Amino acid sequence: MLKTQAYAAPAAGKPLAPFTFEHREPGPHDVLIDILYCGVCHSDIHQARDEWGGSIFPMVPGHEIIGRVKQVGQHVTKLKVGDMAGVGCMVDSCRDCQPCRQDLEMFCEKGMALTYNGTQMDRKTPTYGGYSTQVVVSERFTLKVPEGLDPAAAAPLLCAGITTYSPLRQWNCKKGDRVGVVGLGGLGHMAVKLAASMGAEVTVLSTSRSKEADARRLGARGFEVTKEEGTFKKLAGKFDLIIDTISAPHDYNQYLSMLRPLGAMVLVGVPPQPTPVAAFALINGNKRLAGSSIGGIAETQEMLDYCAKHQIVSDVEVIPIQKINEAYERMLKSDVRYRFVIDMASLKDAAAR
Numbered sequence: 448m449l450k451t452q453a454y455a456a457p458a459a460g461k462p463l464a465p466f467t468f469e470h471r472e473p474g475p476h477d478v479l480i481d482i483l484y485c486g487v488c489h490s491d492i493h494q495a496r497d498e499w500g501g502s503i504f505p506m507v508p509g510h511e512i513i514g515r516v517k518q519v520g521q522h523v524t525k526l527k528v529g530d531m532a533g534v535g536c537m538v539d540s541c542r543d544c545q546p547c548r549q550d551l552e553m554f555c556e557k558g559m560a561l562t563y564n565g566t567q568m569d570r571k572t573p574t575y576g577g578y579s580t581q582v583v584v585s586e587r588f589t590l591k592v593p594e595g596l597d598p599a600a601a602a603p604l605l606c607a608g609i610t611t612y613s614p615l616r617q618w619n620c621k622k623g624d625r626v627g628v629v630g631l632g633g634l635g636h637m638a639v640k641l642a643a644s645m646g647a648e649v650t651v652l653s654t655s656r657s658k659e660a661d662a663r664r665l666g667a668r669g670f671e672v673t674k675e676e677g678t679f680k681k682l683a684g685k686f687d688l689i690i691d692t693i694s695a696p697h698d699y700n701q702y703l704s705m706l707r708p709l710g711a712m713v714l715v716g717v718p719p720q721p722t723p724v725a726a727f728a729l730i731n732g733n734k735r736l737a738g739s740s741i742g743g744i745a746e747t748q749e750m751l752d753y754c755a756k757h758q759i760v761s762d763v764e765v766i767p768i769q770k771i772n773e774a775y776e777r778m779l780k781s782d783v784r785y786r787f788v789i790d791m792a793s794l795k796d797a798a799a800r
């Protein structure tokens with residue numbers, strides 16, 4: 448077994464602290480990755496605080512993992528020692544059901560193996576995520592990270608990137624489309640960059656006036672503050688597509704009013720509580736309200752290659768792991784520009800002392 452240093456939440460809402468666990472020895476199809484960076488997703492906070500229910504503790508969060516391949520099993524062909532590799536939100540699935548065969552492993556009928564806060568497919572062995580020094584993953588669930596992408600800034604692509612790329616593709620985002628991005632955090636800022644790169648005319652809808660200059664630098668043509676009087680009225684019927692990344696409860700009806708007839712609003716943010724939606728908010732205008740969950744492995748690879756081609760990465764604030772609890776507090780205040788990424792050297796150094 449491979450002894451691994453990490454940071455874990457010992458119980459719901461408790462501060463993260465140093466923790467040690469063991470990974471399996473890499474098998475013939477496995478890749479051992481020496482983790483360099485791991486992004487901090489708001490889903491880490493929701494789960495470490497058990498806001499969605501069913502959290503498993505101790506929990507080592509982290510599903511935006513980038514590192515160097517340290518060892519490969521004898522049957523591994525996708526990666527070799529020294530390659531830059533990534534791991535996102537899942538580490539396995541049954542690989543045989545219809546969704547798995549359609550490259551939609553996140554909808555595996557047996558239930559995917561989440562990178563953390565879950566179990567391996569044996570449904571016994573707990574999974575521990577990327578706030579750690581190394582990970583062992585079947586090559587089927589690894590990603591090749593194109594050289595030329597800065598590894599710290601590319602880490603958030605493994606969740607924030609694919610979670611926004613996938614709905615933009617599903618809803619055929621293209622040149623001239625008017626796209627509203629709601630919430631300018633980790634997911635939101637990737638949605639802006641990606642939609643703009645696809646030729647869309649992007650407007651950011653934010654609660655923070657202070658993010659306007661950044662929004663425009665990231666590629667937005669419009670910026671509106673949803674808390675200000677008259678904003679929803681002014682934008683009524685404007686958007687073809689809205690990507691909603693807000694992590695807290697909010698009134699979907701108001702946001703739906705900004706869609707054109709036949710427009711779609713896609714929820715990617717996961718507020719812990721449900722919100723009522725009025726039938727007329729959808730009926731008037733034949734509007735669609737949809738959701739989108741991360742993306743399959745093949746689409747994640749497509750997104751990474753797309754980002755390499757278009758030179759798209761995340762805007763990151765790199766932190767030592769010792770600052771993780773502070774980073775969570777700042778994210779809860781929407782004070783992140785625009786993704787915290789943990790430099791795992793800070794954990795290795797501390798462990799060596």
Ligand code: NAP
Binds near residue numbers: 493610654782
């Ligand atoms: P984040 O970096 O914290 O960004 C969330 C943004 O939402 C904030 O920056 C803020 O933007 C806005 N916001 C926060 N609280 C708000 C409130 N009370 N009212 C209005 N706006 C508010 O979070 P993230 O990592 O991007 O994640 C966003 C959500 O997506 C989380 O719920 C996460 O769990 C979920 N998620 C879903 C998937 C999926 O597969 N569907 C994958 C990853 C994450 P402004 O300052 O601009 O207002």
Ligand code: ZN
Binds near residue numbers: 488490491510606607
């Ligand atoms: Zn995530």
Ligand code: ZN
Binds near residue numbers: 546556558
């Ligand atoms: Zn399956």
